Amino acid sequence: MSPAPDVLVVGSVALDSVRTPFGAAEEALGGSASYFALSASHFAPVKILAVVGDDFPAEHRRLFEGRGVDLSGLETAPGRTFRWRGEYTVELGHAHTLETQLNVFSTFHPRLDERHRSSPFVFLANIDPDLQLEVRRQIRSPQLTLSDTMNYWIARKPDRVLEVLREVDVALLNEEEARALAGETQVVRAGERLIEQGAQSVIIKQGEHGALYQSREDRFVTPAFPVEALRDPTGAGDSFAGGFLGWLARSGRRDGQALRQALGVGAVMASLAIEDFSPRRLVEASHEDISSRLKVLHRMVNYELEAAFPPDPS
């Protein structure tokens, strides 16, 4: 089998300080591109487009390299790396940001080389939609593009966020973001509304309730993988994206069956990410860990429907 095609991610590489009811991490590896890359690296070769400061620890570089992640697009700028400090309360799922230092990220401007421009699979992680569009338009003929966003951009640049949605194959949003952008309370209706507004397809992430995929032709869901010990929800969405896009790159398919499998793989990778602080579990997980979780998830939803309605006994 030939190697899976490359996956490119543009996003943040950061140092996160996180506190949850189950522990804390100080200046741990974080950022959307980091979680995505380490997740997708289980399935396909990954290239990162991002920027760090000259204080970025060498051990984090080695962590990426140990997973085969291509860092030639990881620019080192004079100054400090992007830092985020946050905490989660008992109702895990909602982060309270205590401090954001954009540092070198504030002037980040992705520079794509020839190999980046020919990437077949692309993830536009949560950055300014203007940058997402700029990168998207430089990619020559991608097979599949995936985007993410956040409430911050939906509140400030809703039109640009919608423009991104129209220019990618699959747009990832969480429940709250989908409701805000679509102006619809029910998640299913919000998904339909985004399609009407020009999105090709959307995945609405619903935390412990799983995720919904919606396109013009198809609609399906995956439950979340039931984790025994949720320790830190940071990076769940980007790890989901890494599993989803990485799996599609590796499988070489894009039919309904492959999309359903990819959604399940996304849920599995998200479950690994949240079981420990920083992307530690994503790095340590074996193919066997991933396979066995995918089988469990499959059993949670799959069944035979012999007769849609048994014969009327009366």
Next chain:
Amino acid sequence: MSPAPDVLVVGSVALDSVRTPFGAAEEALGGSASYFALSASHFAPVKILAVVGDDFPAEHRRLFEGRGVDLSGLETAPGRTFRWRGEYTVELGHAHTLETQLNVFSTFHPRLDERHRSSPFVFLANIDPDLQLEVRRQIRSPQLTLSDTMNYWIARKPDRVLEVLREVDVALLNEEEARALAGETQVVRAGERLIEQGAQSVIIKQGEHGALYQSREDRFVTPAFPVEALRDPTGAGDSFAGGFLGWLARSGRRDGQALRQALGVGAVMASLAIEDFSPRRLVEASHEDISSRLKVLHRMVNYELEAAFPPDPS
């Protein structure tokens, strides 16, 4: 094929006045036993154990009889029928009770005759857990018993609610109730905790997010059926219960496949209930309506998982 075995429900038959953003109903047929019975009646013969006042409209009786529901256990007491008045705000799903008049229901004491005591399938709808236990203990050798409850009883009689959970085969709760009773925030953990506390199996209803089934041996989920027009969420849970238990009665099976199908049927019946005020859609729905929704729901979750993990391309 012989007729499906009887299903007995003990609960309320009420007159509901409901207002939602999409309309209003005045003194419409309501109550847990009503929704359950009309839902389950599509699959099996149903008997109601309940009480109404002497003001209960004859047209509602005819509605039940038109669906073959046995009303010999529907007592008529001197006085007024149980009335509930509520409204739902934009965030449908949470009802605000404006007025509850228990009326004849306040002294309701179920009287079971010989045929009731030999019912193979029993639903203990949301009533005082002491009454649920009293009824449960009079049923001789049921094949399957299902219970429901509400926050009101969990707050006042948690031990009795847990006693009911231990004495039935399947306990239905919504998300909020499961969290409150189990003392766990995450729904999956709440389900596990209730099993540890002695429940045989639980179904946790999650509104637009579907439902989770959890037993000692198995765990699976169904999404909600995506309705185009949610008009009135009243009765969703009882309609779900009617589809679930009615389907199991009709199928004569209780294996994992049948339970998964029954969960899907429950979701379909709930979706019909909430598309209009009062149980109108439950009455009007044809077998074809139910079948086609079940197929849609099945397509939303089902897929082939040929290889849990494709060969490593590296």
